[in-house]
Amino acid sequence: MGNALFALHGEAELGDGGANSFAADMVEATHDTTKLKRTLVAGGVGKAAAALCLALFRSPAGLFLRKKGLFYSYYGVLFAIVVFGVAEAWTGLWVSHNCRWRAVGMTVLWLSVLPLFFLAGVASSAILK
Template sequence: MGNALFKLPREAEVGDGGANSFAAEMVEASYDTTKLKLVLVAGGVGEAAAALCLALFRSPAGLFLRKKGLFYSYYGVLSTIIVFGVAEAWTGLWVSHNRRWRAVGMTVLWLSVLPVFFLAGVAGSAILK
């Protein structure tokens, strides 16, 4: 029974399957190639699905309604996230065939954090609308 703060990432306890669980999977994926494939494919499909759902069923709110350029940038960024999510899932399948391309997979994995923050902010504002 050591301090949970000083545990290695492989010893991280999986929570309720929420954001803490996904963050733990991302850290574990940096050590294990098979987990890297799973996290890339699941994250890419999840990002693309969330962005597609927001683009189809939620209209822009708040700051995006001030100017027409911001209104169109909302849909532009969401469509970019959809393409990035599909590319991330494809990268997960591509990296799984050759273990030497792990660095490419790790780069895409850590770059995928930015669209997740944007989706969380937009979805949060759409829910609070």
């Protein structure tokens, strides 16, 4: 029965919905414009929401408390990630109207990995605080 389930649905659809399925969606988005749009919009909204949540409800910890410049850079980078997340979601909607802009969508998709790493590091330091 397990093999029948995988025959009906792809492995990425039966995943836990976490980082593994998002990574699988990113790889599949390189071949499918519909998945590219969905990945860009979901990733952009998710990054913007996570950065806003960290900026509003979690104070900086660890290294960010050593100097005032680092303290202010914490909020500056989170604000930049919110703006990038909104721009990423907007790009996903923009790409969906014209398939010729797919290369722009792919570039934004692969550039979106960098803010994701920063968010993961900041969120883990805020949780471990």
